[in-house]
Amino acid sequence: MTRVAILGGGPGGYEAALVAAQLGAEVTLVDRDGVGGSAVLTDCVPSKTLIATAEVVSDAAESAELGVELGHDSVGVDLRRVNQRVLELAKAQSADTTATVEKAGVQILRGTGRLAPGDRVIVDDGAHEFVADVALLATGARPRILPEAEPDGERILTWEQVYDLDELPEHLVVVGSGVTGAEFASAYNALGSDVTLVSSRDRVLPGEDADAAYVLEEVFARRGLNVLSRSRAASVRREGAGVTVSLTDGRTVRGSHCLMAVGSVPNIEGLGLSECGVALDDRGFIKVDRVSRTSARGVYAAGDVTGVNMLASVAAMQGRTAMWHSLGDAVSPLNLKTVAANVFTDPEIATVGWSQAAVDAGDIDAVAVKLPLTTNARAKMLGIRDGFVKLFCRPGTGIIVGGVVVAPRASELIHPISLAVEASLTVDQMARAFTVYPSLSGSVAEAARQLHRRD
Numbered sequence: 001m002t003r004v005a006i007l008g009g010g011p012g013g014y015e016a017a018l019v020a021a022q023l024g025a026e027v028t029l030v031d032r033d034g035v036g037g038s039a040v041l042t043d044c045v046p047s048k049t050l051i052a053t054a055e056v057v058s059d060a061a062e063s064a065e066l067g068v069e070l071g072h073d074s075v076g077v078d079l080r081r082v083n084q085r086v087l088e089l090a091k092a093q094s095a096d097t098t099a100t101v102e103k104a105g106v107q108i109l110r111g112t113g114r115l116a117p118g119d120r121v122i123v124d125d126g127a128h129e130f131v132a133d134v135a136l137l138a139t140g141a142r143p144r145i146l147p148e149a150e151p152d153g154e155r156i157l158t159w160e161q162v163y164d165l166d167e168l169p170e171h172l173v174v175v176g177s178g179v180t181g182a183e184f185a186s187a188y189n190a191l192g193s194d195v196t197l198v199s200s201r202d203r204v205l206p207g208e209d210a211d212a213a214y215v216l217e218e219v220f221a222r223r224g225l226n227v228l229s230r231s232r233a234a235s236v237r238r239e240g241a242g243v244t245v246s247l248t249d250g251r252t253v254r255g256s257h258c259l260m261a262v263g264s265v266p267n268i269e270g271l272g273l274s275e276c277g278v279a280l281d282d283r284g285f286i287k288v289d290r291v292s293r294t295s296a297r298g299v300y301a302a303g304d305v306t307g308v309n310m311l312a313s314v315a316a317m318q319g320r321t322a323m324w325h326s327l328g329d330a331v332s333p334l335n336l337k338t339v340a341a342n343v344f345t346d347p348e349i350a351t352v353g354w355s356q357a358a359v360d361a362g363d364i365d366a367v368a369v370k371l372p373l374t375t376n377a378r379a380k381m382l383g384i385r386d387g388f389v390k391l392f393c394r395p396g397t398g399i400i401v402g403g404v405v406v407a408p409r410a411s412e413l414i415h416p417i418s419l420a421v422e423a424s425l426t427v428d429q430m431a432r433a434f435t436v437y438p439s440l441s442g443s444v445a446e447a448a449r450q451l452h453r454r455d
Helices: 011-022 037-041 044-061 079-103 179-191 210-222 312-326 356-360 377-382 415-423 427-432 442-450
Strands: 003-007 026-031 107-110 113-116 120-123 128-131 134-137 141-143 171-175 194-198 226-228 233-239 242-247 252-255 257-260 264-266 299-301 340-343 348-353 367-372 388-393 400-407
Touching (some): 003 113, 003 128, 003 312, 011 026, 011 312, 037 079, 044 079, 079 107, 134 312, 171 179, 171 242, 179 210, 210 226, 210 388, 242 257, 299 312, 340 415, 367 442, 388 427, 388 442, 415 427, 427 442
Parallel strands (some): 003 026, 003 134, 026 107, 134 299, 171 257, 194 226
Antiparallel strands (some): 113 120, 233 242, 340 348, 348 400, 388 400
16 A cells, blocks of 8 residues: 655645545645645635625625615624634634545644655654655745735734734735735725735736736726835834835835735745755745656645645645556646636636737737627626626637636636636537526627637
8 A cells, every 4th residue: 555645734735635545545644734724724715705705895885776775874894703704614614624534534643744764754853753655745835024024913914814803904005916915905995994005016916817907907996996006115114003114116105004915935944855855946946847746756746835826726736636646547747728717806807728918929829809798788787897708719720728707706707718728629619508698608608709710
């Protein structure tokens, strides 16, 4: 029986454990903080639960045009209760995941593990020690901390610390306009905070579709969210009951709280990497190939610690792939061009496959259609006025190679496009599939119809 050791209980770790157990391995999962990892305990599940509350508030605030009367008082938010629900849901999800892993026959060791020569795994400096034929490193990442903006957990916060707040920030300054910064800026703006978003780039979400980012910036402006583009934070300091964010151009921004969202760093300390010959890339992440192998024999890695498209879904697939490969099952190398991703702002931005930037750069020969949701009957009924569906296909064959959806619940609407990209379906095949009328998904089919014979 193959002995498998997994260090880290996030999506990369627990999904790998389930696959390894299914394939008959003897699996030990070493986990320090709780099965589910940061995705469940401090990141995806908590943040999206908070965002779900924000969506309800936003829908209520903008429901007047649908004929809904809410009375004279505005919609209020009890942040203490919101955060209590957030943490309870995260804890419950972790417990459910733990039960699933244990039921599969996986042994869970609570503690901090590291690799050692001789295929050994040492937990808590020798409290436990065992030999493993295969090891998977899935220790994740943590918020990047700037020396000039040390979080104090009260006024200067990382995204892991916001759930300790009892009261809504009067004025939240968000530093960083990537996915995390944009999501929290959108959520707290909807919940009722004044929000200033400090962006070092010329637009929010610089890594996303430019048309989608433009829509989001328009929504932010309409809702009173202030975006400071081409502005870089030099320092953040606490002053009395607030914070002052100093920018590199000499300006300052005063707020009640500051959320730092300036990226992540991998959790690689104390893992015994150099001792066991595990190489890092130039960013400090564990270097892996497309089947999750590291440079060390029998050692694999998955998830944020690899820096490969830092999504829970990618981490899970990397973990599964590692076990399929190491245990001799059929496996396909990871293909990042089929990964669907979503930004949980309001509206959401979902993407899959090749991007507009790649098409414009000539990396792939493709044609596109962008269909605004303002022409969609269901969108009109729901009072949706922002968003679009964009499809990319190869000229000649019509094979769908990518797409973008900007809409409420775009994370759900991207799935048919994701399926088309994975299966190399054509726009004609997409167009011939029935959609419900009226429905937002009808715009996906309509975009495909518009690409018929488009050159």
